[in-house]
Amino acid sequence: MEDKIKQIKEEFKEKIKNKSLKELKELEIYFLGRKGKVSILFQFFKTVPKERRKHFGAKINELKSFIEKGISTEIQRAESIEASRKLEEEKIDVTLPGIKLHTGGLHILSQTISRAEDIFLSMGFDVMVGPEIEEDYYNFEALNIPEFHPARAMQDTFYLSKKILLRTQTSPIQVRIMEKYKPPIRIIAMGRCYRKDAPDSSHFPVFHQIEGLVIDKKVTFANLKGTLSLFAKRMFGEEVKVRFTPSYFPFVEPGAETSISCVICGGKGCSVCKNTGWLEMGGSGMVHPNVLKNVGIDPEIYQGFAFGWGMERIAMVKHKIPDIRMFYQNDLRFLKQFKG
Ligand SMILES: [Zn+2]
Numbered sequence: 001m002e003d004k005i006k007q008i009k010e011e012f013k014e015k016i017k018n019k020s021l022k023e024l025k026e027l028e029i030y031f032l033g034r035k036g037k038v039s040i041l042f043q044f045f046k047t048v049p050k051e052r053r054k055h056f057g058a059k060i061n062e063l064k065s066f067i068e069k070g071i072s073t074e075i076q077r078a079e080s081i082e083a084s085r086k087l088e089e090e091k092i093d094v095t096l097p098g099i100k101l102h103t104g105g106l107h108i109l110s111q112t113i114s115r116a117e118d119i120f121l122s123m124g125f126d127v128m129v130g131p132e133i134e135e136d137y138y139n140f141e142a143l144n145i146p147e148f149h150p151a152r153a154m155q156d157t158f159y160l161s162k163k164i165l166l167r168t169q170t171s172p173i174q175v176r177i178m179e180k181y182k183p184p185i186r187i188i189a190m191g192r193c194y195r196k197d198a199p200d201s202s203h204f205p206v207f208h209q210i211e212g213l214v215i216d217k218k219v220t221f222a223n224l225k226g227t228l229s230l231f232a233k234r235m236f237g238e239e240v241k242v243r244f245t246p247s248y249f250p251f252v253e254p255g256a257e258t259s260i261s262c263v264i265c266g267g268k269g270c271s272v273c274k275n276t277g278w279l280e281m282g283g284s285g286m287v288h289p290n291v292l293k294n295v296g297i298d299p300e301i302y303q304g305f306a307f308g309w310g311m312e313r314i315a316m317v318k319h320k321i322p323d324i325r326m327f328y329q330n331d332l333r334f335l336k337q338f339k340g
Pocket of ligand 1: 262263264265266267268269270271272273274275277278
């Protein structure tokens with residue numbers, strides 16, 4: 001019996017060395033389980049003479065607690081090894097490249113609009129908006145374009161009813177502002193406009209306009225030239241010149257077509273400017289006295305100037321975009337080039 005106990009103790013000491021957590025659990029069953037080595041000892045115990053039982057009982061219990069203690073110490077050791085192994089395995093290597101997140105960006109048109117707004121805000125203008133569904137009166141009549149006026153044909157639009165339409169220009173915002181506020185007025189009117197144009201490289205049924213309006217005493221054509229020249233320089237670069245060519249628009253007198261010196265060839269002549277050295281940008285002029293009268297401003301006291309450029313045209317010239325339809329096709333290959 002004594003030998004048996006010794007033998008088991010030796011066996012345990014041998015087997016316990018360098019075991020994994022799983023092996024230790026198995027060892028625990030092997031020694032201490034219901035049919036384990038120690039339990040079997042208790043069966044032998046019955047064969048021991050009565051007077052020796054107390055002695056052997058103590059010996060077996062001693063062995064049992066020796067094994068229990070040994071295993072629990074080893075389990076603790078194995079667990080801490082396991083934990084540090086896991087920690088090592090799951091360590092994050094911060095030098096590895098990260099997962100790239102795809103972020104959106106502002107559309108090139110929105111970026112250009114913001115830029116234009118910033119420039120005019122810095123010159124003391126306020127940015128105004130108005131309804132896209134407009135009354136015939138604000139879109140045409142108040143702007144000196146009565147019914148059957150030929151200028152209406154140039155701006156044919158989408159009618160929702162006989163007198164309600166999608167605005168063809170942002171000028172109705174100007175009329176609404178002049179009705180509401182007394183001069184001095186210094187605003188830009190900005191927003192989406194509509195015309196019944198068949199899409200091609202320079203026309204689209206939807207487009208954006210930026211219009212300026214200044215009304216005050218002693219406003220002259222020189223103020224108009226100065227304002228547009230400064231805007232063009234800030235938008236396209238210091239070397240850009242603005243040219244005014246006499247032209248007709250019903251709501252201004254005198255009126256002028258405005259062009260900027262070609263930003264591609266610097267005015268020497270190229271295919272973009274059709275060898276003229278100039279790029280047409282939009283109309284401008286001194287506000288027609290009839291328009292002022294229509295909104296109750298005395299043209300004998302106040303004068304004003306106005307201009308209207310297309311935002312798509314500005315973005316196309318600035319970024320050398322050849323076709324207006326590209327703005328509206330949502331082609332990521334195009335849009336990504338201008339991700340701000
Ligand atoms: Zn050119």
